[in-house]
Amino acid sequence: MQTLTIRRPDDWHVHFRDGPLLKQVVPFTARQFARAIVMPNLIPPVVNAKMAAAYRQRILAVVPAGVAFEPLMTCYLTDTTDGSDLVAGHRDRIFTAAKLYPAHATTNADEGVTDIKRLYPVLAAMEQHAIPLLVHGEFVHADVDIFDRERAFIDRVLKPTLEAFPRLKIVLEHVTTSDGVDVVRANRARMAATLTPQHLLFNRNAIFAGGIRPHMYCLPVLKREKHRIALRAAATSGESCFFLGTDSAPHLRHLKEAECGCAGVFSAPVALQAYLRVFAEENALAKFEAFASLNGPAFYGLPANESRITLVNKNTPPPTNIKVENLGEIVPLFAGEQIEWSLA
Numbered sequence: 332m333q334t335l336t337i338r339r340p341d342d343w344h345v346h347f348r349d350g351p352l353l354k355q356v357v358p359f360t361a362r363q364f365a366r367a368i369v370m371p372n373l374i375p376p377v378v379n380a381k382m383a384a385a386y387r388q389r390i391l392a393v394v395p396a397g398v399a400f401e402p403l404m405t406c407y408l409t410d411t412t413d414g415s416d417l418v419a420g421h422r423d424r425i426f427t428a429a430k431l432y433p434a435h436a437t438t439n440a441d442e443g444v445t446d447i448k449r450l451y452p453v454l455a456a457m458e459q460h461a462i463p464l465l466v467h468g469e470f471v472h473a474d475v476d477i478f479d480r481e482r483a484f485i486d487r488v489l490k491p492t493l494e495a496f497p498r499l500k501i502v503l504e505h506v507t508t509s510d511g512v513d514v515v516r517a518n519r520a521r522m523a524a525t526l527t528p529q530h531l532l533f534n535r536n537a538i539f540a541g542g543i544r545p546h547m548y549c550l551p552v553l554k555r556e557k558h559r560i561a562l563r564a565a566a567t568s569g570e571s572c573f574f575l576g577t578d579s580a581p582h583l584r585h586l587k588e589a590e591c592g593c594a595g596v597f598s599a600p601v602a603l604q605a606y607l608r609v610f611a612e613e614n615a616l617a618k619f620e621a622f623a624s625l626n627g628p629a630f631y632g633l634p635a636n637e638s639r640i641t642l643v644n645k646n647t648p649p650p651t652n653i654k655v656e657n658l659g660e661i662v663p664l665f666a667g668e669q670i671e672w673s674l675a
């Protein structure tokens with residue numbers, strides 16, 4: 332049986348939520364990953380170091396006993412972010428990075444940034460103190476087609492920001508297009524991108540396969556096949572500017588299977604397995620450790636994990652649903668299917 336042993340990986344982009352969902356979803360990530368960059372788009376959002384420290388404690392409280400897991404916290408940027416609090420929080424190792432949500436771009440982004448220029452003083456402080464800027468790279472406007480939002484963000488927001496702050500480190504989160512891959516490569520000295528399993532596995536046809544598939548709806552939305560091909564080439568290239576970030580984003584089933592359904596794919600229970608399918612199909616298993624365990628820490632200036640995990644090429648059924656007491660259930664990626672890898 333084929334096995335693969337690699338340094339324990341990290342997830343450089345995950346949504347854990349809060350309250351009753353938190354304890355249901357954190358263990359899935361903690362069992363697979365040593366560390367994770369935790370997104371701050373709660374209600375209310377995590378906008379200062381005090382909130383981040385408290386959220387970090389709530390996460391640690393639901394990590395299963397005997398599992399070593401370190402949440403890396405992010406600051407939700409707004410039009411009124413206090414740059415000195417962010418810098419102090421980073422100095423005190425509460426914040427690892429800060430996240431830019433363009434206002435109204437996605438789930439709980441209503442308090443996001445309305446105009447990047449308003450953030451320039453904060454970006455200057457981040458550049459000075461080497462605090463990475465993580466971007467949700469979509470420009471959302473009535474005149475911009477939803478499938479062109481990433482391209483529009485690159486042209487109208489990202490490129491001017493790269494020019495204005497030549498030393499600012501930027502991660503284009505959940506890159507979905509060849510345009511995104513190109514801009515990251517062109518600025519690789521201080522840019523990187525995370526790639527999700529769903530954008531590597533599926534193109535936009537998956538949202539409409541035989542009918543509308545709410546569990547395939549996420550933001551940025553799945554793109555055309557030519558983009559998926561470019562993303563797969565980037566992920567499996569071994570290039571240090573591309574690394575793993577699931578964007579696992581749990582929503583209750585009834586909130587996705589609804590008249591106006593929420594965006595997000597809950598991939599945490601099968602995250603490594605999903606990526607391994609891609610790397611196996613691309614004959615690139617030898618590049619998996621770089622993508623999953625080495626490139627991310629190198630970008631963030633952190634050591635790679637010392638412990639190892641072994642993955643086995645053995646069919647396992649993923650969970651069909653995850654119950655959340657009194658609230659409903661969450662449907663994970665690959666529910667009801669088989670996946671050809673498991674953790675030894």
Ligand code: DOR
Pocket residue numbers: 346372437438467548549550551580581594595596
């Ligand atoms: O699909 C998504 N879900 N994209 C995001 O940017 C946010 C996330 C969420 O929080 O649900």
Ligand code: ZN
Pocket residue numbers: 344345346370578580
């Ligand atoms: Zn996300």
